[in-house]
Structures are given as structure tokens and as C-alpha cells.
Amino acid sequence: MSKRIDRRNFIRGCARYTLGFGLAGLVGFTLKDTTTGEWVWQIDPFKCTSCGRCATHCVLNPSAVKCVHAYPLCGYCDLCGGYLKPGHISRDTAAENMLCPTAAIERKFIEEPYYEYKIIEDLCIGCAKCVEGCSAFGNGSLHLQIRHNLCVNCNECAIARVCPSDAISRVPASEPYKIKGGFEPGSQDVAES
Amino acid sequence: MNRTIQIVLILAILAIAAVVLYDSLSTRIDKRPDNPYQFSVEEFKPVDESLLSHREVRQIEVDNPVAFTWQNGKLFLLSGNSLQVITPEGRELLNKRIDFNPRSVLVDKHGQIIISYENYLVALDSEGNELYRSEMLDENSLLTSLAISGETLFVADAGKRQVWILNMELETIESFRGESGVSDVHGFILPSLHFHLAVNEEDELWITNSGMHRIQNYSLTGRLRRDWGEPSFSIEGFSGCCNPYYFAFLSDGRFVTSEKGIIRVKIYRESGELESVVAPAAMFPNGEKAPAIAVDENDHIWLLDFDKKMLRLFRPV
Known part of the structure; x- marks a missing residue:
């Protein structure tokens, strides 16, 4: 026998998952920032x-x-x-x-x-x-x-x-300069500005 | 109350839109102010028309050109890893795959083709088959120009700042650095990695000392005999840090020179006095590189324009 999910519970569930994924994303984003440096x-x-x-x-x-x-x-x-x-x-x-x-x-x-x-x-x-x-x-x-x-x-x-x-x-910030002769064009990873 | 909130919201949206639009328009390339610190050499580019001696009569498009030369009615052109032989009309006679990164090419009167690479040379027959291959001259070599006198090959080495003397089997005989021990003769000064030499009809060896803005005549054993050239942004002299970049000879010994920076091609008398202008800077709009030069049997001047990727033929007016 299948259990019916009413609309209220469905919306609640969606909101819970959205909040969960959002928080996980935020934590991941923050961790990325702290581990990859400035x-x-x-x-x-x-x-x-x-x-x-x-x-x-x-x-x-x-x-x-x-x-x-x-x-x-x-x-x-x-x-x-x-x-x-x-x-x-x-x-x-x-x-x-x-x-x-x-x-x-x-x-x-x-x-x-x-x-x-x-x-x-x-x-x-x-x-x-x-x-x-x-x-x-x-x-x-x-x-x-x-x-x-x-x-x-x-x-x-x-x-x-x-x-x-x-x-x-x-x-x-660990490689803050691009002095000519010290790097090859395009060799350094550059963040999107 | 609702209406007031609506009006405030609409006004706020309009204000934001106006700011975004203004910001977008004001930073458009055509709206940006002129550079108050503009570096300009425009005042040195115009040339008195009475000095112009040649006009351009032909252009031939080429792929990734590196160097070229003229011999026996044909153009020999190097690109990334090929040697092309073409007629003056642009018809291809030979296309031979060669080692990567050639630097310069020379063809002797018997048709033997010599190609320099970073630190070695290869001699080919007229069909492009390998005849000789030199040893590595030096690990710091950069062989940028070739010239022949009789059975002697002169090789300009921009890396070592010296000239190598080889026989036609590409065996090294000796080298010289243009130094004499006298305080005012201090060898070749090459701020750029290019070094050019040529031998004229009189078998005189001439070499650029581009850091000194001079073209110098050496004996075939490497003793400085005479030189000429003055640094100047005006049309009479050689501009920038390292000019002339290329030169070639007309049949009567006059020099054809090309410069980078303010790109221009000029003819000088043997005495070093400016005679005329083949191609003024206006013929190289937005150009960056000095064109290589070759002179054919009719004293017509061929330029290899690296920026336009084109062979350009100039004839006297």
C-alpha cells in the first residue's frame, strides 16, 4: 500500500533539502576560500x-x-x-x-x-x-x-x-607577481575577475 | 499606502537602471578619455616625398614566415618546419619538410641551400636533400644570419655574440667577437636577439653592431676595418636600442637597411650617407617587426613583412 504525501509535507521536504544543500554549499565555498588562500x-x-x-x-x-x-x-x-x-x-x-x-x-x-x-x-x-x-x-x-x-x-x-x-x-596571493622572464604567459592559474 | 510603496519601488528601480546604464556607457572603449601619458613617435614617421625612391608593386601572402633569401631568380622561404622555393610570381616550385625552428637561409651561386637553426646548420642540395650537417656550435648559440665569401661561410651567432667561420662542408674553422683590445672597440653589442651579416659583390664582410647603431666592415679574418651609422630618431639615423635589424646590398654596394620600432626601409650610400627611402613607416601600419630584406638581380627589393605575413616587392619609381 503506497503512502500518499500531502502538499504541505512535500513543500516542507523541499524546503528542508534546499536549506541543507544551501548550507553545505556555503560551507564548501568557505572551506575552498580558506584552503586555497587569498x-x-x-x-x-x-x-x-x-x-x-x-x-x-x-x-x-x-x-x-x-x-x-x-x-x-x-x-x-x-x-x-x-x-x-x-x-x-x-x-x-x-x-x-x-x-x-x-x-x-x-x-x-x-x-x-x-x-x-x-x-x-x-x-x-x-x-x-x-x-x-x-x-x-x-x-x-x-x-x-x-x-x-x-x-x-x-x-x-x-x-x-x-x-x-x-x-x-x-x-x-602566494604568487602575487608576474615578472617578465620569471613566468610563461598563461602558465599561472588565474581566478575569474 | 500601497500606491506610495509602488511609486517608491519604481523610482528605486529606475534609479538603479540609470546608474547601471551610465556605468556601462561611461566605461565603453570609445567613451574612455585619451591617455594623458601617450607615448608617441608619430612626428618621426612622415618622410619628405622627395626621399621616396621606390613603390610597392607586388604582394605575395605566405604562411608563418621565418626567413627568406633570393638566388638565381627564385625566392627561398623558411617557415616553422618547411623550405619553400617560389617564383617571383608566387608559384611554388618546391616544398620540403625540414627540421623545426629554422632561423635563417642562404643559397650559394651553385644552388646549395644552407639553413641555420638555434645552434647547428644543415646544407641541402637544390632539391632539398641533405648534404651536410654541422655539429652543435655551442649550447648558447643562436644562429641568426648567414653569408658566403668564396668557399667560406660566415655565421652570425646572437647568443654568443660572435661570428663563426666555417667551410662549405659545415666544419668550423674559427670565430671572432669583433674585439681588438682597444678601448673603443668592444665587440658586438646586441640588446636584441638578432645579429645580421652579409657579404657584398666586392667580397667585403659587413656586420651589424646594432647596440652601437652601426654597420661594420671586417676583414675575412675578423679585423674591424671601418664602420658607419648614427643613432637618431630622424630619418638619417637608426632609432631605438638595436637597429639596423637587417641589411642587404644593391649590386653597386649601396646598403638597404630595415629597422624595428619606427619600421622603415632605407638606402644608404657606401659612405653611410642616407640616399633614399624605400618604404616609410606609413607602409607598416601597426607593424612591430622589422622586415627581412633580399635584393634580386635587377636590384628590386623584396621585403618579408612578418606582421602582414607577406612578401612585398618594391621597384624604383
Whole structure:
């Protein structure tokens, strides 16, 4: 003899299962978050198009995005496309020859004809002007990264929202940087932003 | 009361919709403000029309080009793992499978084809059959350019920053690094992983020293004899960190050069004085790579445009 289930009990049962699965999902989601660690925002330098929005759209002023230098890739050029303005008068450290609007790159003579270029982070505003110059004429050793000692890790990164090349995404906090030469494009697991 | 709640709810929905719409529209690509930090070299791209000496007369599409050369009325083209021989009209004469990742190709006057890879070389006959294979020159080698003088093969090694000298059986004879011990001659400076050399009709060996923005003439034993070239964004000089990228010779010894950054192809006299412009930057819109160059028997200039994946023929105006 089959037992009939009335409507009230059916709805009750459904609500119980829904609540149960919901709670289980919530616990699972929370556990996932605690076991996989935190996520932070970072720029993929191979996607970056040097659009300048890192300087203008970060909630911080100056931006938490800074130029970093992959020294193993650098050619230590005398005529550096990231340091010297196109049409510069002479290849020296005079302000009128510098490409950087805030003079955030230091040029240091190593030995003829090699020069080292160092980023002064306090002055860098993340405008990517040097990045574009270095990419167009050099090896692309200058590139942008979000500095995590400055970044406030917004829930929704204001720069990521306007990045034209979707170069900014969340990466595991255990591997917070994507320095050129230190990772292969696409090799790092990236969370959906 | 119910009506008041309804009005409030409708107003709230409208307000939310307006905010979402404004946000969506204001972040559209065409609505975003211009980059106040725009890097621009546009002012260096226009060229005085009186300097233009050539016009483009033909384009041939090619797949994944790596390098090419011209010899005996034919184009020899390398891609990922194939050697193609094509006529100037684009008709394929030979398509031979070769080792993966070739870097450069050269054909001598007898039809022997020499292909360089990262650190070794292979010689083929005119049908693409293997004749010789060199040993690995060095584990850090990157062999990017080839030239022949008589029975001597010169190989530019961008990895080791030196030039290898081999015989035509691909046996190493010696190498040189362009250093002399004199303080102002400090060898080859290569900020980019490309190193180019060529031999002209007078059997003179010329080599790019791209970090110095110069093209240098060496004796066949590796002694620097003379050089020319100046760094400059203006049309007279070589721009960027590492130009000229490629060069070739016209039959009378003039140089045809190509540059990356501001992509442009120019002709220089033997003295190093700019003579004319073959292809200004306007002919490479959105281009990134310097085109490789070959010159045919009629002094017509072939460019291998890596961005457009195209062979482009230029003839004098």
C-alpha cells in the first residue's frame, strides 16, 4: 500500500533539502576560500597595452601600479627607448631628455657602452610611458606590476574595470607577481575577475 | 499606502537602471578619455616625398614566415618546419619538410641551400636533400644570419655574440667577437636577439653592431676595418636600442637597411650617407617587426613583412 504525501509535507521536504544543500554549499565555498588562500590583483605584462589607465584609474593616488624592471632581459642600452624621449637632444640625464614625466628612472653608467636603469618607485605613477618606449624599441624589460605593499586589494579593481586588454586579473596571493622572464604567459592559474 | 510603496519601488528601480546604464556607457572603449601619458613617435614617421625612391608593386601572402633569401631568380622561404622555393610570381616550385625552428637561409651561386637553426646548420642540395650537417656550435648559440665569401661561410651567432667561420662542408674553422683590445672597440653589442651579416659583390664582410647603431666592415679574418651609422630618431639615423635589424646590398654596394620600432626601409650610400627611402613607416601600419630584406638581380627589393605575413616587392619609381 503506497503512502500518499500531502502538499504541505512535500513543500516542507523541499524546503528542508534546499536549506541543507544551501548550507553545505556555503560551507564548501568557505572551506575552498580558506584552503586555497587569498587572491590579489595583478597585471599580465604580456597582455598590457600601456594604455595609461593604471595611472588615472587606481583608487590610490599615486597609483599602486609601478614600473618594474626585469634586469635579465635588459640590453643595458645607451640609447634606451624607455628612458630617453624620442627626439632627445643628447643621451644624458638632463630633464629635457627624459621620457618619464616624473623622472622616476635613474640612469647609471656601468661600463662603455652599457647603462643600468633603475625605477624609483616613490616617483613612479604607473603611466607606462617607459613601458611603451621599451617595448617599441627595446626588449620590453620595463613593465607594469601592481605593488602589493601599496595595493588595497579592492573587491573590484577600478583599473581592471577599464583595462582595454583585460590584463588585470586575480592571482593567488602566494604568487602575487608576474615578472617578465620569471613566468610563461598563461602558465599561472588565474581566478575569474 | 500601497500606491506610495509602488511609486517608491519604481523610482528605486529606475534609479538603479540609470546608474547601471551610465556605468556601462561611461566605461565603453570609445567613451574612455585619451591617455594623458601617450607615448608617441608619430612626428618621426612622415618622410619628405622627395626621399621616396621606390613603390610597392607586388604582394605575395605566405604562411608563418621565418626567413627568406633570393638566388638565381627564385625566392627561398623558411617557415616553422618547411623550405619553400617560389617564383617571383608566387608559384611554388618546391616544398620540403625540414627540421623545426629554422632561423635563417642562404643559397650559394651553385644552388646549395644552407639553413641555420638555434645552434647547428644543415646544407641541402637544390632539391632539398641533405648534404651536410654541422655539429652543435655551442649550447648558447643562436644562429641568426648567414653569408658566403668564396668557399667560406660566415655565421652570425646572437647568443654568443660572435661570428663563426666555417667551410662549405659545415666544419668550423674559427670565430671572432669583433674585439681588438682597444678601448673603443668592444665587440658586438646586441640588446636584441638578432645579429645580421652579409657579404657584398666586392667580397667585403659587413656586420651589424646594432647596440652601437652601426654597420661594420671586417676583414675575412675578423679585423674591424671601418664602420658607419648614427643613432637618431630622424630619418638619417637608426632609432631605438638595436637597429639596423637587417641589411642587404644593391649590386653597386649601396646598403638597404630595415629597422624595428619606427619600421622603415632605407638606402644608404657606401659612405653611410642616407640616399633614399624605400618604404616609410606609413607602409607598416601597426607593424612591430622589422622586415627581412633580399635584393634580386635587377636590384628590386623584396621585403618579408612578418606582421602582414607577406612578401612585398618594391621597384624604383
